[in-house]
Amino acid sequence: MSVKDRRSEQQAECEKLATGKLLHPDSYKRVSPFDETADDGAQRTFQWTFTSRTNQGGTGKGSVICKASNHLQMATVDVKQVN
Numbered sequence: 001m002s003v004k005d006r007r008s009e010q011q012a013e014c015e016k017l018a019t020g021k022l023l024h025p026d027s028y029k030r031v032s033p034f035d036e037t038a039d040d041g042a043q044r045t046f047q048w049t050f051t052s053r054t055n056q057g058g059t060g061k062g063s064v065i066c067k068a069s070n071h072l073q074m075a076t077v078d079v080k081q082v083n
Contacts, residue, residue: 006070007036007044014046014066017077022062027053031061043069054081 011034019025030050038045046066054060061082068075 006068009073010044010066010068010070010075011046013073013075014064014068014077017075018050018064018066018079021077021079022052023055024053027051027059037065039070041070043067049082 014034015030019028022028028050029052030048032049035047036044037047044067046068047064049061049063051059051061063080063082064077066075066077
């Protein structure tokens, strides 16, 4: 039996977790497609970039690396602001 492809669910969960870590989640805008950088059978790793409002009121760019389980609704994100 093959495992159901959960990419779209995984990406939605990753994006939800990433926006939840932002100071102004309502200003989040993904600016690159999801890039799947790894899949070891147990989890997939996705990367993408986004823009959002900064604490100074301007717009900043950020990047996300998300590791999402292929079997459970579970993911971890690492969000970084880049300029």
